[in-house]
Amino acid sequence: MMKMYLVVIVVALLNVVSHSQILIDESYDDWNDVVLYNDPIGDGSNFGDDFTAFQVTNDDEYLYFRIELRDEILLQEDNRINIYIDTDNNANTGTIQAGIGAEIGFEFGDRRGFIRNGNATNTIFHNDIGITVLPSLSSKIFEFALSRTYFAGGTQFIDGTIAVACKDNRSGGDIIPNSATDRLYTLVDNNNPTLPKFDFLKVGNGFRMMTYNSLFDGLFEFGQSQQQRRMIKAMDADIYTFVEIYDFNSGSIVDIIEDETGYTDWDHASEGSDTHVVSKYPIKDHTNIDGNGAYILDYEGNDMLIIVAHLPAGSNDESRQAEVDKIAAFIRDAKLGLNEFQLATNAPILITGDMNLYGNKRQRETLTTGDIINNNAYGPDASPDWDGTPLTAALPFASGLPQAVTWINPNSSFFPGRLDYTFYSDHTLDLTNTFCLNTNDMEDADLEVLGLNRNDSRSASDHLPVITDFEIIEPNRQRDLTLEDINTRVFPNPTTNLLHIDSKTEISSIIITDVMGEVVFKSNNIDKENTINATEWNSGIYLIQLTTIKGIVTEKMFKF
Template sequence: MSPRHLFPLFSALGACFLTCLNALTQTGIAIDHDFSDWNPANDVTVTDTTGPLVAAGFASDASNLYFHLVYDRLIALDEAWVSHGTRLGIDVDGNPSTGQIVGGFQGADIVIHLQDRYVNENGPGGTTNQYSLNDRRVRMAPTYGGDEHEVSLGRAVNGIPVSGAVRWTVRCGSGQQVSGEVQLSNTPAIPMATPLERAEETEVRVAFWNVNRRMNETPALQAMGRILQAVQPDVIGLSEVEDFSAEHVQNLLEEWLPIDGQSWHVAKDDWDLMVCSRWPITAQYDNIHRQFPVIVNAPWEGDLMVAASHLKCCNGAEQRRTEADEYMAFLRDAMTEGGVIDLPFKTPIVYGGDLNMVGPGWAMQTLLTGNIHDESTHGPDFAPDWDGTSLLELPCLQTDRAMDYTWRNDYSEWGAGKLDYILVQDGAVDVLRNFTIETSSMTPERRQAYGLQPGDDLEASDHYIVVADLKKRDRRPGTKPVKLRKAN
């Protein structure tokens, strides 16, 4: 063979090498609203363009099966905001004659009806059993609308075999459908054991927590105390504390997190929000609906503004968007001269809490980008980061599971989801660590190391705490922030 003939062979080998390398370096799938763990080359593209589906991918590890769904429009996966009727089918016994028919696919032993929030699985004697998404450990991200989604399905609870091939399919209400067949992988799920300790060089550890009005229930308080002692936050934004006084919460914090010779500072707004801080709170702004910015005398040059938030729940997308508009008008005021507040340039501003972010996610787009919806009432759009860009939504993955949900109720028709967020200006702070905690998924050794009990997560509240370690951005040349996903 002449060198001329060898060249295409080498380039074919090179292409294979790169593909194989991609497969080998694939480190597993996290359900976290970050899609860099999916290799688009492994997705199956939809050929007909009659509906919203563009492509779908499938992966597996020892714990879960995973689907990657790409649409051409904003879809809220477990809602009919835009009717998409997506069903996911898996033939787990490799037998097309057992199971359900999903369009052009026969033999699906498990069918996940995403939009209608249930799962059908084969029962005995040709029957079909219906389960909730939570029953079958279906997890999804993002929890609010987007054009790209990732879904996982627990293997053990669904009796998915330890080896062999499975056939899978994705079908939309439009009739668009893609299918594939793959060997099951038994690679362990992404190993997670994020330290709860603050990252080196952290200047402020901020946390947000919806404590579900439980601050007078003994078992909840014990669990809350253990979690806060493990986390040791400096600043805490609380929601659903309308029934309690600032003094009540201050006393609890002084018992759980005593500060040498000093008191905790607690500010309460006109409804259900509080901000608690190790450092003095020098100003508070009560009258922004369901959002509560305060100024903290942080241990860095200048101040810190922390806004605790608890946006309208559930079917309230328009109200959430109005609330976001209202806060963003305040933020624009804070970042520009005149009005009721002027912050010095580059004063870090952190926004977080239970944003109830379901449905289309309009409020999140406003909060991240500064694109105000009702400009006639709330004024013009602006860039909410001091460097002229948008804000950063922190992933806050669970410390011990590669998933981002912060709300979980196994008895609900609604799947576990991420309702609790931290938004930062990555032009003003570096984020050195960020996480949420599900104590039930920690190993006994890890729980023991941090003084936690398995049931502390849901005993304390129906929401998990979200935490971030911040360092005021060093703008000397050559310094590099931690790389995180930027809102698009």
């Protein structure tokens, strides 16, 4: 792991800490070692948004920010929250905002901002400064990345000591950090982003699924078709699901997939106006759920339910919620044998597609938990997985980026976001690999091996292909326990020196071995919070074995 240093000037004192690579993924453990600025509740306007916490850090390519608010909001609409950056730390240049001379400002609710260059001020949009924000849904916590390279009378690079602040631009609006000293931040270089690991080739002996929004019949449009064909061939999936193919049936899709893959025994079906499944496994049945498609596949002699969803787009929370309520009710009834599908016990369940989950986070919660909003219309709540737990959402990162985004459109005012999902029953499915195919930021060698061109993914559609590899968990074997199962965190991972193991479950022993099996650490004296000094360990992969009252968990750890 590379070292990062966050410099906060307080009189003559410098605080220097190393921390994990920041990933824009709605998971915030990687911020644990970044300096946190807290803000009093209620210190801004009664009519504005109230900040409660702020963090900033960087690597060689991005500035990263994390903000917390008192109330849940949608960051891309209906607010006056701005980020301001004084790139030269000079209040006499730039535009005076939040007590700094900002060369860059961006208002999230308006989805536009400015760049100040000398006496000229130019309007900018997210693509001009590379802003990415997650979650795309409503939340009290947001993290966002901003490119350190931008154009203002020439290519500029954010470096050295800068001043940064978030401000609500309503009258009397809140500002964070409050102190002018705390607004100073010194960037540290030689921190190349450590990107998430995945495999472009299928992992395991199960099946690969590619989920894709083809963008208005793009698979059959000349320019888009060639690019989409190359991606279909490169991903070599066992199951392809499509939305936004309106004017062609699934048989026409099969013709293209056969041409590209050379495989000729595909089954296929369509439901609604635009959902399609093409599968190496027989499709036993299919039906419509308010425009979304439900498909039963025969996977090696067992049922598997795949729901391909294309929910309403835009600020249409009410219609999206109604559709996800219907999907949750359909799964409940299929498990109970109350509709035409009558799922076999422990049949794997997947919901996949372009969910357009932009707006109220409640829609995602319904899909995962089965908590229906309109019980009068759609019946009682029911946990969707067979063991009475929620479905799990795969977390695919865009290849070449430290960001879990599935939708990128530089010509839209909306930021890159997470709109496409694959939810799955982890009681019966083990996710072995996942990513979004983003050719624009891939290594040349990977493009060459896969037979792809750099502009394929973004020219073909504004949605990226979402790839998931699964293996079936046999009913007669127990799923391996995970850190989440035992309420335990192991961080940072990778590490360079100190390793922390914090657990809410009683741990009786910790054993850490290298890949050759040599024990480098062993202890039976375990607290809820444990710190292990790994400074002297060789760089490489280590296995952490935690013995608990729930069972044994083995976790892989990297030492740099």
